[in-house]
Amino acid sequence: LYGLNVKVAERTAELHSSERELREVVDTIPAIVWVALPDGSNTYVNSRFAEYSGMTAAQTAGAGWRAAIHPDDLDENDAKWRAAVDSGEPLESEVRFRRSDGQYRWHLNRGLPLRDEDGKIIKWYGVVTDIEDRKRVEEALRRNEHYLLERERELQQVLDFAPQLIAVTGPNRERLYANRGALDYLGISLNEWRLRSIGSEIHPDD
Numbered sequence: 001l002y003g004l005n006v007k008v009a010e011r012t013a014e015l016h017s018s019e020r021e022l023r024e025v026v027d028t029i030p031a032i033v034w035v036a037l038p039d040g041s042n043t044y045v046n047s048r049f050a051e052y053s054g055m056t057a058a059q060t061a062g063a064g065w066r067a068a069i070h071p072d073d074l075d076e077n078d079a080k081w082r083a084a085v086d087s088g089e090p091l092e093s094e095v096r097f098r099r100s101d102g103q104y105r106w107h108l109n110r111g112l113p114l115r116d117e118d119g120k121i122i123k124w125y126g127v128v129t130d131i132e133d134r135k136r137v138e139e140a141l142r143r144n145e146h147y148l149l150e151r152e153r154e155l156q157q158v159l160d161f162a163p164q165l166i167a168v169t170g171p172n173r174e175r176l177y178a179n180r181g182a183l184d185y186l187g188i189s190l191n192e193w194r195l196r197s198i199g200s201e202i203h204p205d206d
Contacts, residue, residue, distance in 0.1 A: 032128035034065065036111070038121040040085040049128070054100030070096035070104050077109070088113055088121055094135075097128060105132040173198050 032052055035044035041062045050057060053068045060068075069077055073095040084091035091111035096104040111126035159166050160180035168177040175194040183190060186201060 032107075034060075034111075034126045034128070036124040036126070038085070038113075038123070040081060040124070043123075052099060053097070068098045070098070072096075081111075084111060085124075091124075091126065094131065105130055106135040107131060167193075169198070 029046075030048065031046075032049045033046040034042055034049060036042050042060055042065050045055075045057055045060045045065070049055075049060070053060075055064070055068060058064075066074060066078075077093045077095045080093045081091060083089070090113070091109065093109045095107055095109055097107040097109075098104050108129045108131045109126060110129070111124050113121040114123045114125060116122050156177075156179075159177075162179060162181065164179075165182040165185055166179040167175070167182055170176055175196070175198070178190060178193050183193060186193065188196075
């Protein structure tokens with residue numbers, strides 16, 4: 001019995017040592033890491049999480065971490081988190097995460113379930129990654145695309161009001177655009193004009 005107790009104590013000490021080493025590794029990596037119970041309540045955040053958000057581990061416990069999420073992103077993030085917890089499927093959600101100085105930056109929040117041999121979820125492990133630069137590029141591209149579409153519409157309006165018959169073709173003579181004056185003159189739609197062959201409106205003698 002004494003020998004068994006010694007082995008149990010040694011095994012317990014080994015487990016505690018392994019856990020400390022794991023926490024040291026997790027605290028050292030340059031990433032925001034969280035751990036949650038099967039029901040979704042938070043049980044651990046690494047030091048990077050605490051440093052970035054300015055929140056203590058105790059403040060993030062349970063659902064306390066929600067205080068670091070932008071209010072406008074909470075409902076969608078909560079819905080995705082509940083769906084992941086209910087289904088056991090991986091979590092992926094884009095949210096604005098508050099930095100310790102009060103600034104919100106876009107982050108990708110990903111979580112994966114850890115299961116036992118029977119497939120039952122034991123814990124959730126997640127990583128929060130800063131994607132602010134990517135979101136800014138995406139927004140700039142959207143604005144640029146919107147700007148180009150607006151300019152294209154304005155140009156089309158100018159051409160439609162021009163008192164000339166105007167047509168645009170591609171490098172292979174494919175029909176791209178004819179202004180309103182040209183279409184009204186021919187009495188056809190733009191699609192009908194595009195289906196016609198080049199020169200079909202020209203008199204045979206010319």
